[in-house]
């Protein structure tokens with residue numbers, strides 16, 4: 001049977017992707033405020049190479065680039081063999097599509113729906129910076145590892161409760177361990193850390209909250225889940241709600257999982273961090 005070899009929590013932001021393209025498309029360097037993020041993702045990249053996963057399950061959120069306000073599922077899964085890149089307004093980036101694997105997609109959707117997660121099942125799931133912004137920082141191009149994307153509504157009220165994200169992680173673990181192969185699986189959750197991109201509090205962030213969250217998540221998931229999602233929004237900006245997506249990654253791992261790497265920085269607008277944990 002397949003097994004989870006580790007997990008990664010990581011931030012996403014549109015500018016993260018833009019700066020990657022500039023640095024790799026002629027500039028040959030990152031601006032001063034983004035260089036720490038590139039440098040800080042090098043150990044994560046090395047750890048992923050060591051873990052050598054055969055498959056990645058990525059819990060992320062779309063930002064009105066594929067789903068619309070008229071049709072916004074709380075939970076959706078992509079089951080195709082390839083996922084296209086959504087154009088977020090500045091033209092498609094020079095990246096290959098995200099590779100998928102329909103056997104994994106069908107297996108996970110069957111198991112999760114059997115266990116009361118009412119997923120919207122998508123054959124064609126267009127992906128935005130929720131995955132494409134950080135992925136080139138931690139794996140080489142063309143993307144070598146097939147991905148099953150699971151999209152969670154972080155846009156339109158009502159949002160799923162933080163406890164639901166942890167339950168999703170636990171269910172994912174059981175589902176992955178029921179996949180009939182000896183594949184190695186990495187569970188990834190991605191959400192921006194503190195930030196707010198709308199309203200009167202536009203631009204507020206909280207790097208202290210980001211560091212505190214990274215320190216707490218590996219060993220104190222129960223404590224973090226007791227905090228109401230509106231409290232994360234109050235402390236770190238409305239979009240800090242995306243931190244609750246990280247709960248799915250931690251809950252998919254065992255109590256014995258160990259932190260291998262943790263890093264955070266604040267380039268602009270959105271707190272950026274990465275956490276890599278491995279199973280013994």
Ligand SMILES: [Fe+2]
Pocket residue numbers: 012061063130191192242
């Ligand atoms: Fe986001």
